[in-house]
Amino acid sequence: MAGPLAAQTGSLRGTVRSTTDEPLSSPAVTLLGLGVRTLGDSSGSFSFRDVPAGTWRLEVRRLGYRTATVPFTVREGAATHVTVRLEPEPITVGGITAVARAPERARFEDEVQTSARTLGIREIARVPALAESDLLRTVQLLPGVVARNDYSVGLNVRGGDADQNLVLLDGQVVFNPFHLGGVVSTFADDAVEGLDFLSGGFPARYGGRLSSVLEVNERSGATTGLHGSTSVSMLATKLHFEGPLPGGRGSWLVAGRRTYADQLIAAFSSAAFPYHFQDLIGRVSLPGVLGGTLTASGFASGDYFNFVLTEANSGQTEQTFRFDWGNRALGATWRRPVGARTLVTQRAGYSAFFADIDVGPGLFAFANDVRRLALSGDVEWHGGRHVVAAGYVLERHDIGYHAGSGEVGIDFARLSYHPTALEAYAEDQWRPVPWLLLRPGVRLTSLTGTSFTGVAPRFAAKAFLNRETALSVSGGRYYQYVHSLRNEEIPITLFEFWIGTDARVPVSTADHAVVGLERWFGEGTALTVEGYWKGMHDLVDGNPEEDPALVGDEFRTARGTAYGLDLFVRKTTGRFTGWVSYTLGKVTRTTDTGERFAPAQDRRHTLNVVAATRGPLRAQWTLRFGYGSALPYTGIAGQWIHRFYDPGRNIFIGAFTEPYRTARNALRYPAYSRLDVSARWQFGWLGARWFPTLSVLNTYARSNVFVYFYDYTRNPPVRRGFTQFPFVPTVGLEVQF
Template structure:
């Protein structure tokens, strides 16, 4: 590994000898928080760069008597720094947040023209400030609900945070928090995500044209970064909503050499529901999440970071009928990172990561009990390097190795005569172990004033006792400027996925199961090609893009039809394997300036799947195939204190499967009460179209808290303003009079008003 940096430095020596190098970090002047994606440029030489995921930049400029350095970031005042007789040096830069509230309602923290000039396509950065003004279900702000409003993204069931990108399943999204994967980023059966907005710095969604440093999933990367904390002074913020409260505290360490941030959120839903429950039934649901991060500067070239996260859900229900269930699930992550600057042009980040996910669920109905347990544990070591040989050339390379441990258990049987649900024998579950590794190299190169490319290669490897898989993943993105405000981009990428979340759409299981690739379960593979047209107008007040994509996926996994699992060892033998394909056209228009800001997104797409052992081998629509998907999001600033925001969504109803009849078999003893459904085809019906309007009103006021200046903020929001009874699911039953099978539709969320109160100090 040491030979490569030395060789690159030697090859670039003629360039460095004629240039000067500026490098350092760009931070918020008030808090010291790093600004990810800030622009640092020398306009006179038509060169510039952006800060990386750690707020670091390196810029090579030609030698001159004086240079004007321009630093900009959306929502902050642009800084112009005049340098006389400049020399190579480290320049740590700060920006001051703009006083105007108008800039706080941008979807993206991208720099001016970056969407036109960057080679990366299919990538969007979410504005956390905008997220705080949008309508919130039960007063809980949620970044995953905002993700669902972007082009190319399909939401799951109504009100949930599940998302499906360009025809992929939910497990094909890599959701990572400070580089640690989060396998189930949800609370309350998916109604809320585990991400506390107050603890976050930046959220980036990548849905195509994947850089080579990302791998392990087919459809998207949701990269979530925690805040580092205020290195200038002690501060905090907290809030109360309808079902949960939150508190965030932060401050400096060792006189500003470091900082800390701690943030927690806990529901009191169990207390609110208690008065409304029937006397012969009881329920309990609690969830919480906790984030903490510490960073410390050892010197000008070294920084250490430690971030941890934990989230838990615990639900129990005992009904008046025979239905009873209990569920517990949660995530833990910890990331230790070391940033080191080897030279003015060579930066490295090395991380040690551990993460766990556990889910246990028991259901009891009509004398039968079903149980499931899923446990995952990962240990990861990764190292990422960035080298800047010239203003038009950036090299990235690195490696990663992860040790996986899986603990699946699934069973169904009659309830013992004692009437007690058997305790999970988690200690005796046979663990499955696997190792996943990867090496990558990515080259970003500005070829001419109009043309640029990003070419990469990733070499993933997966190994367990039953199989070994080694693959090649080429990545290529090309950008061509059609003018000063218009560009055309093309990308191609191959992705492989070695972990599988088997959905329960055809098996009578209460939850999904994670499985590793094996001799039976082969890896999932995708190929995606995309073409995009990007244009800005009116001095970047408007941004518009049109992207078309075609995507093929192989190694898709579903349960066989009629599967009844009695023990976990039968899982692989009851799987069906097939392929899927998706094509789509995505339109995106965003308004950045003025009192009214927001965006319009529309997606026209079609996603199909085909399995030799399902649906008689015929192709059928994907479970979340929605032909039309429209979202309109807007925010209007009435004054410096009042803001009105809203979002309107419409999409085609998703497909589902209905039986055409039922067959009763006497003498059996199964969880199905001896009644079996007769199906003619898979996903043979569609739910009614879905549409909903949410609105919110925010009032913000400057106040003094504990002798320190701060703010207070009321957010009044209404979910589903006109109380549209959107279909949640459809189930088959029997008409009480005709005794004929019929389908009934269930709606979940009518109009729901909410209020929350937030303070900062």
């Protein structure tokens, strides 16, 4: 191939760490003799491409550390990896001219991975949201994702269901990452560095879900001084602190969030507001543990609703309705570099989800508990033209589901699942020639309690047409053995419950195929176009015709197909930044009884525009416009009066009205659109940084239909639409110190 890629060059990748093995963020790195400079990222990683073959010297600078100069050798067509360790030294440095590569540019040049997006916390914080920034609502604006309505942060990715996304917080699984029945996500942004989102064709190191991977990355705490922030919005209050551990070895961070409406009402009246939610997240980083770095993190979220149905009196006890749900996660990760080319990672973790409904005393109770224990490990070796990785996952799920009435002594359902999975993977990213990257891989899955053993091949390839353009393909097989049963036809998720694979519940399977073109325009603007296809089998759903007296017919299966086109234009430099995403998609499902229908997430066109700039009133302004074509729903064609007849007395003794439904999802809601605007200011006062925020959702007050209600008592019958978010102005304030 002609052009620069055919020259006798190689690439250089490296990391900068302290002598105690703590990653050093944003180091200035210079290739001496070439005059090429770059700025490392938040984890100290940096890279250069098209370095002429030969021996060179690397100069690394960072404020507070002694400058280091290290030699290295680049071989033709090979990738060289170095680790540079800096010694602490208070110094004064002059100006450094540096050009930093965006994470997506680095991925474009060095990795073969389709359908991958990276967002930093600053980008997320700028996007207009309900009361405060929201990670999951920002992910909903990326290509391939369908947001079904304003009241849900659920992710339907390339035709998949909301439970088919692997959500990881610092490497630990989070089962149900939202509050308020889906309106707000559980991740407070104070402790988050950013996220990586893979919407399809993900490599062999990921498993357990069919559709996508969302990795939320916690950040390490400050290594010098005590720092923190507090904020208040119209929804909740947040507080976070961070600093070094005693003795200066390592760092810590803790952040919390809680709604305050219940406390505010209780302070000024005798009335009680029955609901609140809360989050708590923390992280400790400790270098120098067995030659590596140990990080421990914890996460807890909970929603608590307690409502008095009837007050107690002389003839009746108090009747209440209680609904609680939440997540727990604890994890530890140990990483150790072995030499200059190998990185060893070991993880241990515990994740849990709970949902409890109680109508009391003793009238009705529902409980779903999920507990996951896991060990996993990875080894990654950088060997010139190869980056070889292998690893394992050993995890056990204990899942319980119960619904019944203690008052009458009836169990409507009592189910338990205990799947244990042993998985192993191996993959190799290989650059056989400078213009080609290949990434074959395989993942093996074996489950106890069933005879299932699955082999999931994965493959990806990237061919560079020139320095700025590349063609990519990826594909593979994916398995899922824990499932969340929710009625996808209901537009909001009030609750869900999880089940696991056993002799009656199958392992779900999906096959992905993705082909794409990526084109860069300089260092800060990129265009990506991808076509995708996904085939799904043995999808698990509740059986609406189950017999309560029969064990084994609680669930049914379905198969499905999704295909479409994603377009993504992103600009990260200059006066105007942001992105445009567009998805053209089609989804179909067929049940095991032969019923064919469009699932609730079958949206033909989805468009999102996010644009940010420094504008009037010295504010950072962000505009977000969203459009979605019609989503399907099952309509009510009419209703009939269901009467009960007593043949002994020859009379009707009661009746109720029963709806007559159309074919499943045969109708469509009107198209959706919304324009949001936000402004964020920054100023210093009293030794702190202040960030007031003003957001306006649905600025032109469009009435987007959420759900229809029918009144057949009127003649003619009346259909009324309940709308989504109206015109909503919100304000907030964050103070950093």
